[in-house]
Every structure is written in structure tokens, then in C-alpha cells.
Amino acid sequence: MNMLSNIADEKTDITGNQLFPVFLKLNQLHVLLVGAGNVGLEKLTAILNNSPQTKITIVAEHVTAAVREYQGKFSRVNILHKSFEETDLDEKDLVITATNQPVLNELIRTMCRKRRLLINVADKPELCDFYLGSIVKKGDLKLAISTNGKSPTVAKRLKEVLQANLPDQLDQTLQQINKLRLTLNGDFAYKVQQLNKATAILVSTPPKHFSGKNMRWLIWGSLVFSLAIIALLFWNNDPAFKTYLTNIHPAFYYFLIAGFLFAMIDGAIGMSYGVTSTTFALSMGIPPASASTAVHVSEIMSNGIAGWMHFKMKNVNMRLFWLLVVPGIIGAVMGAFILSSLEHYSHYTKPVVSLYTLILGVVILRKAFKVEKKRRNNKIKRIVPLGFGGGFIDAVGGGGWGSIVLSSLIAGGRNARYSLGTVKLSRFFIALMSSLTFITMLNGIHWDALVGLVIGSAIASPIAARLSNRISVKAIMVSVGIIVILASAKSIVGTITSLI
16 A cells, blocks of 8 residues: 555656557568658568568558569568558558658548557657667667657667677577576576576676777787887898988988878778878889888888777777788788789889779779768678788788778678777788788888888877868868879879880
8 A cells, every 4th residue: 555655646757758668579460551652661671670570561652663672572561552541441450651741641640549550650750659769689689779759860870889889699698598598497586596697797897808908908019019020120131221310311201291191081081091102102113012011011000009099989899800800911911922022023013003003092082972872781791801802902002901891891781980990900910910021021121101101100190090080081082082093193104104
């Protein structure tokens, strides 16, 4: 009695989201969808993606080809090519309207109220009895997101974040817990206790193996160690290193400015540092292998800093990182070895590399004007071949890791922010191994290009990482594409002219 009185005394909260979330067994219901245009297709897709066995009747005067094509994949979806009639509501359990006729929508809603049928009216929250929320799906696990009809866009963005961050292994965990649940005997309290123990790992502190502190030591330790090895190799293999600081060439300052600008651009769009730096170095008369060496050594510092900044901002998917970095390193070392072996034939390899940078310039320019397509539901799975190919081509052409790998990940449905952070961090280790291979193979280094790019890009990297979301990406990509195309074409024409 006291409990009832306490409940009665409580003030009812009439503010905020008043929706009560439920999960319907649509495969046991009959749904009526009125309208078969773009919005109708969106509603149809939302239902069938979550419950493919739902029985749906579509009523519409005009049916788009996309709706007919999609409907053909499901045996329990029927299309009635006609105007809506009240009898269409017979034997239906739920109603969804997706028409651009407000009067018809109001009429259908009135009819549904009389029949006690729940209805959803597209883009009219005040007419809806229920909403179709954004759904995050990991096997048998589903999370529904609602903004109370205020902003579907916010719901979609939250869906993207959760879909990218919730591990795919959650479904495996769910299946294992279900098997455990079926084996438990005893009273309710005992079952709850055992399941709580089994699921404690889901809310426990992440293992320290991949903690921020360990990753920081991995990055900076690798950075210091690699620079020490590189300095030792330079000291033993190239006597010019000993006297360089007292004889700085004016070209150093050109590469210093270029390194800063190219690193800023790369930080904004997540790609193009390698191709712009290589194109610039080739236009300054540096052979391909030496140009690629300068670019990759400079990327050790810049990508180490940028990668760490992205890791601190939680922009790195560690599982994706390991799938990329190992095959990427193997491909990069192979590419660096091949290009270094052909250094004596630079008058032949230079136009080939320039042609490659020209193609990348065209790719960047096309991406700037390309209309963004709807992401595929399935993420790209072939990560290992992508990492190997990206690392190999990057070493041979002096760049392309961002253009190839980042673009492929985003086009394959990966989250753009996490893809950018992961690619930048993995680039550090790939640049490190490429540089060590180049330095071991080559007899001489163009110090003006190398030191200028190293210092310039290192200064720009922490700034670029924080400005990555504040710069007009399209304008920068157009500028980069045009510059790379013109510089590459100039290098090709100059090489051909000299050979003639």
C-alpha cells in the first residue's frame, strides 16, 4: 500500500522524449506502405534490412524502377499499382505513408485512428504514432536510436559512430552467453550472478597492452630509435653528411617551405603529401629513388607526430591499424628495394614515376568534384591486400598511401574520421621501413631535399592534425590536383626533350 501511495505522489515527467522503445516481430505482421518513390524506397529498405521476412503490401500510383528492382528480391513484398482505397487497410497491422500528398496522408491517418492501426507518416512527426529509428546491428544485437523526431541526421551520425566503434565480436560474445544461459540451473538469483560474472569483461578496463601510454612509448621510442639508426647509416655511408651543416644550399629553404605546405595540405585532406613532395622533388631535378627517400624520411617525423595526435583524439581503429601496417611494411620494403636497384637508370624511371604522379593528380582532381555516393552497408574486407599494394606503390612512386588506402577504406564504407587517423598512424611505420631500405641501398643522399622536407613537415604536422576539420577540402584538392598535374607534365616533357 505504501508503494502505491509513493507512486501516486510522484510527479509525472511530461518533458523530454516520451517515446517507449519496442522491438516488433515484423515477420509476423502485415505492413501497408503507401507510396513508392525515393522516400518509399527508404522506408522499404529500412524495414527489410532488419526483417527480410516481413509481409509488405505497397500501394502507389507511380512506382520507381528502384522500388521494383528492390521488391523483386523479396517474395513477401507485393506491389499494387493503383490509387489508395480504404479497403487497403483491411487485415493490416501497421501502416506507413511515404507520399507527397498532405491531404491523402491526413485522410489515411484518420482512417487508421478509426481502425486503431498505428501509422508512420514520412517527414511529419506530429502525425506519427511511431518512428523508424536509426538501427545499429551487430548480428543478433540491435540498438535503436531516437531523437523524438527532432533530427534524423543526428540519429544517423550517432549510428555511424556506434557502428564503427562497436566490435564485430560482440555478436560472438552474445552467442556464447546464450549457450551459457541455457546450461545454467538453479534459481533466478543464481543465474543472474553467473551471467554477471561472464559479462563483466564488457565493462572492465581495457587491457593495458594497447593503452595510450604504451602506444605513446611505441611511437616515440620507434621515432628516436629510427632517427639514431638513420643518423648512423648516414655517418658511415655518406661523408657529405659530416660537412652539410656548414654548407647549406639555397635549395634547402625551398624544400623547407614545400614540406610545410604539403604537410598542411595532407593534414586537411588526409592524402597527397607523398605525391606533391615527390612531384616537387622531381621538378627540382632529383632522381626518383632519392626523391622517394627524402619524402619517406620526412614522413617519419610528420606522421609520427600526426599519428600520435590522432591516437590521443581517439581517431584510430587499432584492429584496422594492425591489418594495414604489417602488409604495408612488407610492400613498402619491396618497392623501395626495387626502385633503389634502378637508381642508375633514373633517366628512364623518372618519366615513369612522373606519369604515376600525373595519374594521382587526376585522381585527386576527380575526387574533388565527385558527388558523394551512398555508403555501402558492407565494409571493405580485403584490408591485407590493400595494405600491401598501397605500401608497394607508395615506395615506388614516392607517395600514394593516403590516396590509395584512405580512399579505398572510405569508399568501402569505413568511417572517414577513424580511417584518416588509422592511415596516418600506420604511415609512420611504413615510412620508417621504407626509409631504412632506401638509405641502406643508396650511395648518396640529396640533403637539401631531405632535411628541408623533414623540418618543414615536422613543424606543420601538429598544426595540420588539429585543423583537419576546419579547412575547405574541395578547394585544397582542386589546387593540389592542378599543381601535381602541371608539375608532372612539365617533368615528363622535360625528360622526353632531353632524351631527344
